[in-house]
Amino acid sequence: MTRIVEIPTSFDDRAMDHYAAAFGGWPAGERLLFDARGTTWVSPYGFVAMLTAAQAVAEARGERPILYLPASEDVRRYWARAGFLRHAAELFEVHGKVPRAPSGSSDTLLEVTPVRGSDDVHDVVGRVQEGASRILLEVGLEAKATIGFTMALSEACQNIVEHAGTTGWVAVQAYDWRRRLGTRVVVIAVSDSGIGFRRSLEPTQARRFGDRWSDATALEAAWIQNVSRFRDPGRGQGLAGIKRYLGRWDGKITIRSGTARLANVPAWDREDVPMTEQLPFFPGAQVQVILPALAPK
Amino acid sequence: MIQTIRLGHLLREAVTTPYRNLVTRPTGAAVRGRIERALAESGCRTALLDFSDVDLLDLSCADEIVAKLLLVSAPCPDRYVVLWGLRDDQVEAIDHVLSHQHLAVAALAAEAAVLDVLGAVDGDARAAFGCVAERGPVSAGAVAEALAWAEARARAALDLLAARRLVRVAGGAFHPLLVA
Numbered sequence: 001m002t003r004i005v006e007i008p009t010s011f012d013d014r015a016m017d018h019y020a021a022a023f024g025g026w027p028a029g030e031r032l033l034f035d036a037r038g039t040t041w042v043s044p045y046g047f048v049a050m051l052t053a054a055q056a057v058a059e060a061r062g063e064r065p066i067l068y069l070p071a072s073e074d075v076r077r078y079w080a081r082a083g084f085l086r087h088a089a090e091l092f093e094v095h096g097k098v099p100r101a102p103s104g105s106s107d108t109l110l111e112v113t114p115v116r117g118s119d120d121v122h123d124v125v126g127r128v129q130e131g132a133s134r135i136l137l138e139v140g141l142e143a144k145a146t147i148g149f150t151m152a153l154s155e156a157c158q159n160i161v162e163h164a165g166t167t168g169w170v171a172v173q174a175y176d177w178r179r180r181l182g183t184r185v186v187v188i189a190v191s192d193s194g195i196g197f198r199r200s201l202e203p204t205q206a207r208r209f210g211d212r213w214s215d216a217t218a219l220e221a222a223w224i225q226n227v228s229r230f231r232d233p234g235r236g237q238g239l240a241g242i243k244r245y246l247g248r249w250d251g252k253i254t255i256r257s258g259t260a261r262l263a264n265v266p267a268w269d270r271e272d273v274p275m276t277e278q279l280p281f282f283p284g285a286q287v288q289v290i291l292p293a294l295a296p297k
Numbered sequence: 298m299i300q301t302i303r304l305g306h307l308l309r310e311a312v313t314t315p316y317r318n319l320v321t322r323p324t325g326a327a328v329r330g331r332i333e334r335a336l337a338e339s340g341c342r343t344a345l346l347d348f349s350d351v352d353l354l355d356l357s358c359a360d361e362i363v364a365k366l367l368l369v370s371a372p373c374p375d376r377y378v379v380l381w382g383l384r385d386d387q388v389e390a391i392d393h394v395l396s397h398q399h400l401a402v403a404a405l406a407a408e409a410a411v412l413d414v415l416g417a418v419d420g421d422a423r424a425a426f427g428c429v430a431e432r433g434p435v436s437a438g439a440v441a442e443a444l445a446w447a448e449a450r451a452r453a454a455l456d457l458l459a460a461r462r463l464v465r466v467a468g469g470a471f472h473p474l475l476v477a
Contacts, residue, residue, distance in 0.1 A: 118321035118322070118323045118324060119312070119313075119314070121320055121321050122312060122314040122316060122318065122320060122321065122324070123314070125316070125318050125320050125353060125355075126314060126315065126316030126318060129316070129318065129352065129353065130316075144385075144386070147353065147386045148386070150353055151353060151355045151356070151386070151390070154318075154320045154321070154353070154355040154357075155355060155356060155357065158320075158321055158322070158355075158357055161321070162322065233397075233398055234360040234361075234364050234365065234394065234397070234398055235360075237356045237357070237360060237393070237394060237397055238356060238357055240356075240393075240397075241355075241356040241390075241393065244393070
């Protein structure tokens with residue numbers, strides 16, 4: 001039996017719950033077929049979420065999922081440019097014409113990149129610093145914001161290494177949100193198929209919350225109280241640093257783990273809510289950071 | 298005696314990266330281990346940690362290097378740590394992690410002429426530190442006069458700075474930490 005996971009036509013964080021619901025349950029009992037033939041656009045968040053699902057299947061020793069590539073050649077080329085297809089080939093049985101990977105688009109600050117250990121974090125930070133400073137300044141970020149952005153990226157990637165217990169993925173892209181927000185934005189998407197916030201914090205925090213312990217309370221404990229699974233008092237500062245940075249530059253973060261999603265909602269976003277529970281389960285943790293280039297109108 | 302330790306140099310020894318970024322906890326721990334070994338071998342009382350050839354310093358690495366170095370050197374009353382050549386973003390990262398752990402360190406930022414204190418110190422201690430840094434060796438009475446305080450208040454602030462090894466006490470005066 002094969003279970004079809006239809007990739008949303010436009011796959012970004014807002015389509016994530018629809019995508020997560022398509023899996024039914026975890027671990028998947030059937031072979032999965034990711035059908036992206038009708039997909040026309042995927043954000044960094046969508047790319048890393050697809051790889052995360054396939055990674056979770058591989059770790060559960062499930063059968064290699066099938067991926068039907070988008071029907072549109074332009075979309076396939078974009079997928080190649082974004083670095084997604086190179087990594088998809090390792091995790092999926094790919095069906096469809098795979099274009100040769102041209103060099104990254106001018107708005108790609110960081111192609112889809114695996115994060116397996118601290119060396120990868122060094123590489124990610126170095127590459128973004130090296131190649132992206134110019135783009136970030138073009139986008140309109142101040143130099144100081146660019147430094148903070150790289151620091152936030154480093155801390156977000158380290159969460160995979162320190163807490164997930166498995167491989168994760170990161171991608172960074174700049175977008176023109178003039179119609180939506182009146183400015184350009186830079187988006188970091190980080191995802192892993194690891195143990196998630198609840199299991200990571202359970203040994204040290206669950207007793208404190210008692211019956212209230214859940215994916216949502218685990219996210220709150222990490223984000224609001226800066227708790228960590230480590231007893232070292234210096235821990236838990238990565239998210240605190242990201243929070244401070246986003247507060248200063250009017251950025252937004254969403255963290256989805258298991259069945260809950262936390263968001264710090266800046267004034268420019270009137271649609272989102274701070275906490276959503278009872279979502280369709282998805283493995284690991286997915287983090288998205290959105291940074292407006294200029295103060296949104 | 299002062300030992301200058303170039304963190305960029307230690308970073309190149311610790312990791313095989315072409316970049317000059319102090320990021321990740323394992324990197325911070327590796328660099329701190331090298332700092333501790335260097336200090337143990339030299340026997341110098343003041344360690345000047347030179348950040349001038351470092352690009353990015355993230356919070357995790359700042360915690361592993363600076364906060365943990367202060368914690369492990371806490372039992373050595375004659376060991377002083379001064380940070381040197383810091384950029385604004387590095388100052389901010391170190392100040393954040395030290396405040397979180399109620400620690401403090403003396404630092405000279407890249408463009409600054411006098412030492413500043415980063416981390417968790419109260420207003421009196423910060424003002425007294427500034428007075429010592431600007432005036433050189435001073436008595437509690439001189440600090441009290443400069444800040445228009447009672448001498449007991451000045452002495453309490455200076456004793457706190459000395460206990461946290463942010464100033465040095467010698468010959469009845471409070472000395473700024475040496476950077477050269």
